[in-house]
Amino acid sequence: MKKKILIILLCTILFxxxxxxxxxxxxxxxVNSITVSNLNMANITDGIYVGKYSITPVYVEVEVTVTEHKITNIKIIEHENGLGGKVEKIVDDVISRQSLEVDAVSGATVSSKCIIKAIENALQSGSK
Known part of the structure; x- marks a missing residue:
């Protein structure tokens, strides 16, 4: 009987x-299939734009403010992150570099890429 239980337990663990x-x-x-285009900010009109992106288990919604063709603020409206909560500082990198070409936060690649892709989606909605 104990042997049977052990076999069932091992099979369950294996599955x-x-x-x-x-x-x-x-x-x-x-994650590897996500492509991000660095948009020409000269083509983005001033405004506030919302973008979303998700890959299970991560969902991100951002609000991006553009003033005089520059990203002046990025607010993370929602970030269901699985494990990568500290990645939200990546928005500071995007603002300071004025570019989507920023390094993913180590240990939070999925959340990093989802946030960057959500920012891109927001900016595309403001593109001329």
Whole structure:
């Protein structure tokens, strides 16, 4: 009887590990497929724009303020982040560099890329 329980427990653990491995592989592929275009700010009219992006388990919604063709503020409206909460400082990098070409925060690549992609989506809505 104990042998049977042990075999069932080991099989359950094996299935969980295989499922987690497949999920992580899919997540890595999804993240690697994200492309971000650095938009020409001269083509973006002044205003406040909202952008969204998600890859399970991360969902991001941002509000981007553009003044005189420069990003002057980025507010994270919503960030369902799985594990990467400290990544939100990446918006400071985008503002200071006036570019979407910023490094992802180590240990929070999925959230970093989702935030940057949401910013891009917001800016595209203000593009001429």
């Amino acid at each position: 969980v590990l295989i499922g987690a491995s497949l999920y992580l592989k899919r997540l890595v592929n999804d």
